[in-house]
Amino acid sequence: MASIFTSGKLARLSDSMKTRIKEFRDKYNLTQEDLARKVGVRRETILFLEKGKYNPSLKLAHDVARVLKTTIEELFIFEKGG
Amino acid sequence: MKRKKMEKTSMMLGFGITALVVGTIVFYGLGAASGGLEFPEVFMILTVIILVVLATYTVIERFRAYKAGLPLKDEREKKIWYKAGYYSYLVTIYLALGLSFFSDYLIEDLGMTGFDIGVVVGIIILVSGSVFIGLYFYFRQTGKTE
DSSP states (O other): OOOSEETTEEOOOOSOEEEOHHHHHHHTTOOHHHHHHHHTSOHHHHHHHHHTOOOOOHHHHHHHHHHTTSOHHHHEEEOOOO | OHHHHHHHHHHHHHHHHHHHHHHHHHHHHHHHHHHOOOHHHHHHHHHHHHHHHHHHHHHHHHHHHHHTTOOSOOHHHHHHHHHHHHHHHHHHHHHHHHHHHHHHHHHHHHTOSSOOHHHHHHHHHHHHHHHHHHHHHHHHHHOOOO
């Protein structure tokens, strides 16, 4: 699994970000709106996060991971950009 | 608690401003229609109506989010606002430069004696407003926030 950090440099957050938010959301029977309310963001933000079309801030990634009782590395998978 | 109060105030302000703008357009439209409308006026009124419809849609959407207990703005929304604002600022600067640079040609072609300050301000407000609203919806739909 690729890490956010590679060789001490911040990896380029390209389009190749995948998330397991939906998988964890289903595990806890949460709708996008439920998760949005718990995290304190808009529903669209959760939607774009799930699609891998939005690179969240470290704080948001941490908040989502905390609500879904997992770690950032488990939730967000960054593949090295070309 | 403080955030909730601020959001409620912002919602009320949003509704108030939208109602004022809609009222102004209706009265202006009625007054202008009685005197006969020309193409620039029709174009201006149409642009303002489109802007108001989109702004009203945003206000209603925020009201729904407020009712559902969701925040009105989050980090993604802020990024979209800043990005759309940045581009509309650039467009406004280039538009102002373009108007001053090409004013002689424009005045000759349009047969005007000069640009009225009201016209220049109107053009800049309408164009920057349109670019901002257009880009805001574009970035929101496509998710291009970087």
